[in-house]
Amino acid sequence: MAERVGVYVCHCGSNxxxxxxxxxxxxxxxxxxxxxxxSRDYKFMCxxxxxxxxxxxxxxxGLTRVVVAACSPHLHEKTFRRACSNAGxxxxxxxMCNIREHVSWVAQERDPATEKAKSLISAAVARVKRQEPxxxxxxxxxxxxxxxxxxxxxxxxxLELADAGYPVVLVERSPSIGGHMAQFDKTFPTLDCSACILxxxxxxxxxxxxxTLYSYAELExxxxxxxxxxxxxxxxxxxxxxxxxxxxxxxxEKCPRKVVDNDFxxxxxxxKAIYMPFPQAVPKIPVIDRENCTWFQRGKCRVCEKMCxxxxxxxxxQDEIIELDVGNIILATGWKLFDCRKIPQYGYGRLxxxxxxxxxxxxxxxxxxxxxKIVLRDGKTEPRSVAIVHCVGSRDKNHNEHxxxxxxxxxxxxxxxxxxxxxxxxxxxxxxxRTNQKMYEEFYCRLLEEGMHFIRGRVAEITDAARMPGEEGxxxxxxxxxxxxxxxxxxxxxxxxxxxxEPQADAKELGLKCGISCSMAGWYTERHPKLDPVAxxxxxxxxxxxxxGAKDIPAAVAQGAAAAARVMGMxxxxxxxxxxxxxxxxxxxxxxxxxxxxxxxxxxxxxDAGRNVSRVITALCKGCGTCVAACPxxxxxxxxxxxxxxxxxxxxxxxxxxxxxxxxxxxxx
Amino acid sequence: xxxxxxxxxxxxxxxxCSYRAADLAGxxxxxxxxxxxxxxxxxxxxxxxxFVLKALALGxxxxxxxxxxxxxxxxxxxxxKTIRRYGMLKHTLKAFGLEDDRVRLIWAxxxxxxxxxxxxxxxVQDVRRLGPLNWPRFWxxxxxxxxxxxxxxxxxxEAMEVPA
Ligand SMILES: Cc1cc2nc3c(=O)[nH]c(=O)nc-3n(C[C@H](O)[C@H](O)[C@H](O)COP(=O)(O)OP(=O)(O)OC[C@H]3O[C@@H](n4cnc5c(N)ncnc54)[C@H](O)[C@@H]3O)c2cc1C
Ligand code: SF4
Ligand code: SF4
Ligand code: FES
Numbered sequence: 001m002a003e004r005v006g007v008y009v010c011h012c013g014s015n016x017x018x019x020x021x022x023x024x025x026x027x028x029x030x031x032x033x034x035x036x037x038x039s040r041d042y043k044f045m046c047x048x049x050x051x052x053x054x055x056x057x058x059x060x061x062g063l064t065r066v067v068v069a070a071c072s073p074h075l076h077e078k079t080f081r082r083a084c085s086n087a088g089x090x091x092x093x094x095x096m097c098n099i100r101e102h103v104s105w106v107a108q109e110r111d112p113a114t115e116k117a118k119s120l121i122s123a124a125v126a127r128v129k130r131q132e133p134x135x136x137x138x139x140x141x142x143x144x145x146x147x148x149x150x151x152x153x154x155x156x157x158x159l160e161l162a163d164a165g166y167p168v169v170l171v172e173r174s175p176s177i178g179g180h181m182a183q184f185d186k187t188f189p190t191l192d193c194s195a196c197i198l199x200x201x202x203x204x205x206x207x208x209x210x211x212t213l214y215s216y217a218e219l220e221x222x223x224x225x226x227x228x229x230x231x232x233x234x235x236x237x238x239x240x241x242x243x244x245x246x247x248x249x250x251x252x253e254k255c256p257r258k259v260v261d262n263d264f265x266x267x268x269x270x271x272k273a274i275y276m277p278f279p280q281a282v283p284k285i286p287v288i289d290r291e292n293c294t295w296f297q298r299g300k301c302r303v304c305e306k307m308c309x310x311x312x313x314x315x316x317x318q319d320e321i322i323e324l325d326v327g328n329i330i331l332a333t334g335w336k337l338f339d340c341r342k343i344p345q346y347g348y349g350r351l352x353x354x355x356x357x358x359x360x361x362x363x364x365x366x367x368x369x370x371x372x373k374i375v376l377r378d379g380k381t382e383p384r385s386v387a388i389v390h391c392v393g394s395r396d397k398n399h400n401e402h403x404x405x406x407x408x409x410x411x412x413x414x415x416x417x418x419x420x421x422x423x424x425x426x427x428x429x430x431x432x433x434r435t436n437q438k439m440y441e442e443f444y445c446r447l448l449e450e451g452m453h454f455i456r457g458r459v460a461e462i463t464d465a466a467r468m469p470g471e472e473g474x475x476x477x478x479x480x481x482x483x484x485x486x487x488x489x490x491x492x493x494x495x496x497x498x499x500x501x502e503p504q505a506d507a508k509e510l511g512l513k514c515g516i517s518c519s520m521a522g523w524y525t526e527r528h529p530k531l532d533p534v535a536x537x538x539x540x541x542x543x544x545x546x547x548x549g550a551k552d553i554p555a556a557v558a559q560g561a562a563a564a565a566r567v568m569g570m571x572x573x574x575x576x577x578x579x580x581x582x583x584x585x586x587x588x589x590x591x592x593x594x595x596x597x598x599x600x601x602x603x604x605x606x607x608d609a610g611r612n613v614s615r616v617i618t619a620l621c622k623g624c625g626t627c628v629a630a631c632p633x634x635x636x637x638x639x640x641x642x643x644x645x646x647x648x649x650x651x652x653x654x655x656x657x658x659x660x661x662x663x664x665x666x667x668x669x
Numbered sequence: 670x671x672x673x674x675x676x677x678x679x680x681x682x683x684x685x686c687s688y689r690a691a692d693l694a695g696x697x698x699x700x701x702x703x704x705x706x707x708x709x710x711x712x713x714x715x716x717x718x719x720f721v722l723k724a725l726a727l728g729x730x731x732x733x734x735x736x737x738x739x740x741x742x743x744x745x746x747x748x749x750k751t752i753r754r755y756g757m758l759k760h761t762l763k764a765f766g767l768e769d770d771r772v773r774l775i776w777a778x779x780x781x782x783x784x785x786x787x788x789x790x791x792x793v794q795d796v797r798r799l800g801p802l803n804w805p806r807f808w809x810x811x812x813x814x815x816x817x818x819x820x821x822x823x824x825x826x827e828a829m830e831v832p833a
Contacts, residue, residue: 657728
C-alpha cells in the first residue's frame with residue numbers, strides 16, 4: 001500500500017515566509033512529490049492550532065507519515081512527534097526538515113531559498129516513507145546525582161536535591177568546598193558578609209545525611225548515559241586520614257614549613273605545608289602539600305605526625321579511585337581569573353601596587369592576610385588614592401569579547417569599602433557602567449553620593465614614570481576621558497585591575513568527558529540560550545553557575561536550583577526515554593569477518609566464536625552508526641538511520657538533478 | 670538572473686557538532702551560499718563512502734562531510750574513522766577519473782557557525798570552479814586508473830584489518 005504523507009510548511013511568522021515562498025512550496029509538494037496526500041502551509045506549525053491541524057489530518061485523511069518543514073529538529077522534533085503520538089501515529093514516522101536555520105535565515109535570495117526548501121522536503125518525504133515505527137527505550141533513572149564543583153552554584157544544587165530526599169555525590173577539586181565566594185569579604189549589592197551566608201551552606205552540605213562529599217577529588221571518567229551513568233572519581237591523597245582527623249589543627253600550628261599561598265590568598269599570604277585553605281574550610285581536614293613538605297622532599301621532619309593525637313597523618317596514603325552509578329550529572333565548575341600579566345601596559349607583576357580584584361578581595365577581608373586593612377604591597381601604608389580599572393581582559397577583542405557581568409558591581413563594592421575603611425579618593429575607570437540587576441543601579445547611585453569618582457574611558461597605560469609635579473612616587477593612570485574628550489593623567493597610590501572571569505582551563509576537557517560542548521570562549525553550551533538554560537545537548541547532563549557564562553551569585557544560585565529541579569523531575573518520573581537509535585546485526589548474513597568489532601568505541605559488538613557471527617549489545621550501543629557504514633556485508637542496520645532511509649534521502653535531495661537529467665521525475669522516489 | 674553555474678552539493682553533517690554549527694549559523698543569520706543541502710547523520714562515522722558515491726552518481730557536483738573536531742566526536746573517536754575513509758574515498762574518486770576535490774571533509778564544533786558558513790562558501794566556490802560533474806563523461810577504461818584502484822586497496826589494507 002502506498003504511504004499517505006502529510007507535508008506541513010511553516011511560515012514561522014515571517015522568519016521562513018520572508019525568504020521562502022511557503023505557499024508555492026506546499027503546492028509544489030502536493031503536485032510533484034509522490035505519495036503526498038496532504039500539503040499545507042501555516043503561520044506557526046508549532047502552535048497548538050498547527051499541531052491540531054496535523055492531528056486532525058492524521059485522523060481524517062488517514063496520513064501514515066508526516067513531514068514538517070519548519071525549524072531545526074533540535075528545537076521542535078519532540079513537539080511534532082508528540083502531535084503524531086496524540087493522533088495515534090508512531091512518532092518515529094515523522095520527519096522534520098530544517099528550512100529556517102538552514103534555509104531562510106542564511107539565504108540572501110528568495111528563489112534559491114525556495115528551491116532549497118523544495119529539495120529538503122523532497123528528501124524528507126522520500127526518507128519518511130521508509131521510516132519504521134520505533135519505541136523509545138525506557139531506562140530507569142538512578143536517583144543519585146553527581147554534582148561537580150562545590151562553589152555556590154554546586155552547593156545550591158546539592159542542597160536542593162538532598163533536602164528533597166535524594167542522594168547526592170559532590171565532587172570538589174580543591175581541599176574545601178565554597179568556591180570563589182569563600183574568598184570574598186562582602187557581597188554586593190547588600191554588602192552582607194560572604195562567609196556569613198556561605199559557611200552555613202557549606203556545613204549543611206557536609207553534614208547532610210544525603211550528601212557524600214569528595215573533596216580534593218576530580219571526575220576522571222564518565223560512561224553510560226542518562227539515567228544510568230557510571231562515573232570514576234579520583235580522590236587525591238590528602239596524606240591525612242579523614243576517618244581519624246578531628247580538625248584540631250595542631251599539625252598545622254607546628255608544621256615548620258611556610259609556603260606562599262597562591263590559591264586561596266592569591267599570593268598575599270602564607271600557609272603551612274600541611275594546611276586547610278581557610279579557617280572555615282569544609283571538610284575541616286588538612287592536606288599535605290607534598291611538593292613543599294620537608295618529609296616528602298627531604299625525608300626529614302614528620303612533625304605533624306608527632307603532633308597528631310588521633311594519629312591521622314598517613315604519609316603513605318594513595319589516591320583512591322571511586323566508581324559510582326549516578327542518574328544525572330550537574331556541572332558547576334565556575335570560573336577562573338584572567339591573567340592580568342597578559343596586558344603588560346597595566347604593569348601587573350611589575351608595579352608593586354597594582355593589584356588584581358581577587359587580591360583586593362583578600363586585602364579587605366577581615367580574615368585575610370592584613371586582617372582587612374587596606375594597605376599597599378609594603379604591608380603598612382594606607383593608600384590615599386585608589387584607581388579601579390574595569391574590563392581588564394573582558395570586552396577586549398585581544399582577550400575575551402564577553403562582558404564579565406560582575407566587575408562593575410564588584411568595582412562599586414570595592415569603592416565603598418575603600419571609602420569606608422580609608423577615606424582615600426577612589427577613581428573608577430569604566431567603559432560602560434553595567435548595573436542592571438535588582439538593587440544594582442541603586443547601589444551605583446549610592447556610590448555617586450558617597451563621592452567615588454567615575455571617569456569614562458579605557459585606560460591606556462599605568463606607569464610609575466612621573467612627568468608632572470605631584471606624580472613622583474605614584475602610579476599614573478593614563479586614559480582618554482571620553483566624556484570630557486581629552487587625555488588625563490591621574491596619579492594614585494594603588495591600582496585595582498578588575499580582571500575578567502574566564503572559563504576554567506579544563507572546562508573543555510571535562511565537558512568532553514560528559515559529552516557536552518563549549519562556546520568558542522569556553523563556556524558550557526546550554527540546550528537553548530533562552531528557553532533551556534541549564535540543560536545541555538546531552539540528556540542527563542546539566543550546567544549551573546559561572547561555568548555556563550560569567551554571572552553573579554544570585555544568578556548562579558538560581559541556576560543551581562533550576563538544575564536540581566530538572567534532575568528531580570527526572571527522578572520523580574522514574575524512567576527516561578532514550579532514542580531507539582541503535583545498531584543491530586542480521587546474523588544470517590554476517591560472515592564473521594569482525595571488521596565491525598573494532599569500530600565500536602564502546603565495545604558494544606561481541607563476537608560469538610561458536611557461531612562465527614558478531615552481535616550488538618544493545619544496552620551498550622550509542623547509535624553512532626560507524627559500524628553500519630563499515631560492514632562489508634551490509635548486514636548491520638542502524639535504526640532510524642538505515643541505508644535505505646539515507647539512500648532515499650540522497651535521491652530525494654537531488655530530485656532536481658534527476659529531473660534535469662530526464663531520468664524520471666521526482667515522482668520516482 | 671545570471672547564468673553562472675550553481676553547483677548542487679550534498680552535505681552530510683553529524684548531529685552533535687556540525688549540524689548544530691549549521692543551526693547556529695542560522696540563528697546568527699550568517700548568510701552563506703544556498704548550494705549545500707544538508708542530510709543529518711548521528712556521526713560523521715555513519716557516512717558510508719557509498720553514500721558519497723551515490724550522491725555524485727545521482728547528480729551532485731560535490732559532497733561535503735562535516736563532523737566534530739578530531740578528539741571531540743560525541744562518540745569518542747569515530748571521526749578518526751571518517752578521516753581514514755575520506756582518504757580512501759579520495760583515492761577512489763581519482764581512480765574513477767573524478768576530481769577528488771569534489772568531496773571535502775571539514776570540522777566544525779557546535780560553536781563554529783561562522784567557520785562552517787565560511788567553509789561552505791569556500792567549498793561552493795571551489796566546486797563552481799570545477800564545473801558540473803557529469804560522471805559518465807569521466808569514465809573510460811584506463812590502465813593507469815585501474816592501477817590506482819589496486820594501489821588504493823593495498824594502501825588501505827590496514828583500515829580493513831581484522832582484529833586478532
Ligand atoms: C572580584 C570579584 C568579586 C565578586 N563579588 C561578587 C559579589 O559581591 N556578589 C556577587 O553576587 N557576585 C560576585 N562575584 C561573582 C561570583 O564570584 C560568582 O558569581 C560565583 O563565584 C559563581 O559561583 P560558581 O559556583 O558558579 O563558581 P565558583 O565560585 O568558581 O565555584 C566553582 C567550584 O568548582 C570547583 N571546580 C572547578 N573545576 C572543577 C573540577 N574540574 N572538578 C571539581 N571541582 C571543580 C572549584 O574549585 C570551585 O570550588 C565576584 C566576582 C569577582 C571576580
Ligand atoms: S562487519 Fe558485518 S559481516 Fe563482519 S562481523 Fe560485523 S556484522 Fe558480521
Ligand atoms: S552504532 Fe556505534 S555505538 Fe552502536 S555498535 Fe555500532 S559502532 Fe558501536
Ligand atoms: S558525532 Fe560529530 S563526528 Fe562523531
